[in-house]
Amino acid sequence: MMTLSMEDIPHLEMETVYSRPESLSSRPTHYCPGCTHGIAHRILAEAFDELGIRERVILVAPVGCSVFAYDYFEADGCEAAHGRAPAMATGIKRTRPDNIVVSYQGDGDLASIGAAEILHAAARGEHITSIFINNAVYGMTGGQMAPTTLLGQRTTSSPTGRDANMTGFPLRMSELLSQLDATAYIARVSLHDVKHIRQAKKAVITALKAQMQGLGFSMVEMLSSCPTNWGMTPKDALKWVETNMIPQYPLGDYKMIDEVRALALERKQG
Amino acid sequence: MARELLKGNVAIAEAALRAGLEAYFGYPITPQTELLEHLSARMPELGRVFLQAESEVAAINMVYGAASTGTLTMTSTSSPGFSLMQEGLSYIAGSELPCVIVNMMRGGPGLGNILPAQGDYFQVTRSAGHGDFHPIVLAPASVQEAIDFTVLAFDLTEKYRHMVIIAADGQIGQMMEPAELPPMRPARTERPAWALTGAQGRAKNIVTSIYLKAEAEEAFNLKIQARLQEIKRTEQRWYEYATDDADLLVLGFGTAGRIALSAVQTAREQGLKVGLLRPQTLYPFPDDRIAELAERVQACLVVEMNAGQMLDDVRLAVNGRVPVKFYGRIGGVIPMPEEILNVITTEIDALAVRS
């Protein structure tokens, strides 16, 4: 049997089609296989690279599965108390207005325990960008019901399925925050396939640009999967996002002030 | 600089800003609201950060963020608000960040009332948040001391990278007295090497309080404990009056200590051998000096505006050498000098009977 080494292969002109963004650290993540937190990280890192802002970024990580998010970026970062990332980000941005402040939160963190902090940061129009990972459960603590859990969805704390009579209805944070005057850009995207991941990245870039221009509060809600706690294969979990979550959480730009629209168009033409 | 008539809350606010306060976050609550109101006008005037937060929970987490960027930052509140800040304070301790917190204590528990009280002694010295740490706690007894301790608070918090709490009963915040403000320090532009400023031309900085491995968490805790030991060695502060030949040592902090001083002065005029020690730092508690005095006096009397909290620290310092008595008023009641004088007289008589 013949063995081939790299040297035996005729020299080819090779083009790099995929590499690690400079803003992403080389550290392997602790996320479960098939978890979309990793995709969200990559999108964010690519956006930092493309906008050339890595050295200005201060990332605020939440309490949740992404508690170590700061380890995965080549940027300054910190770790907020559960739900308080928008308040911590406020303290950072107000004292460092020239930095780009990004808070990253799960749905338990942002929509439950931290509902007041996100609402008021948005209402004040803090010049921060919030990345909101909506996976319809509390991932880190083992898949309990979140405010975003779908009706009928079984979780470890709603074993017979979420019942509206007991626990009300899923919270639609993008719709809610888009009502506030000081929000500049609010979008909901999904991470379930390549096309949607590309759209998600566009939204992240728009949100960051809105912050760079000082236009107000921006948030990108990302529908994400938690195969581990949903008890599904990664593939089935992505399918579940598409078929079950999107109908409850329709995708789109919920708020885009004219100045942000102009920024988004600039990108299309450019 | 000239002495002027100042209200305690306003004096602290103005002193903080002159000591270098760069960012303030707070939420209204009586009896500290004038502090927030004063800064709402003065900070923007100086191009500094003032923000009224949506809650004390948010305020302390804004302080956490601002402290992460190496900014001199502060919040102020009163008892119920302090309770809400405890989680944030623990994160700040776990991230080794400097900041100043004012707690103008009021009557409790619950909503209680807005009258001066000292019921948060345990909370500020022992349980400012979960986990093993103590803040540095300064306890002023006059408007002038409130000013001086505010400046000291900023110096200590920077020096040790450790939070400082100014714990005063509402009386200190509400009363007006002639006092002198400090000169304005030049604005600070330098940021410490650990601060979050953006990873430009340097490795990234991380501010966090997580240590997943037990050994790493223990090592971090030992570092905090070593710092607290150093603070205990070097920062004990107190005020002393007529202790040289005292048979009875009266102890009290803040307003209770100040009223006790009047009582002790009157007792001295009557020829009673009484002295006073008023702790100015509640953490570190002036144990060393109290232990020394306990070798000489025959008894101690602790006076507080609570049910007996500093009392525990006095007992620990005295360590059984002499009896430790207590007199307290609770719920916003301020003891009168005559009440304390009565107790002093009774205790002195008891000593005479015993000897």
Ligand SMILES: Cc1ncc(C[n+]2csc(CCOP(=O)(O)OP(=O)(O)O)c2C)c(N)n1
């Ligand atoms: C004050 C407080 N309460 C509860 C917890 C426990 N806790 C840690 S993570 C978490 C939920 C996280 O869920 P989510 O925000 O949806 O993020 P995910 O893990 O799904 O990414 C909870 C309840 C905590 N750390 N602090």
Ligand code: SF4
């Ligand atoms: S528990 Fe869920 S959200 Fe957390 S890392 Fe695993 S898959 Fe991702």
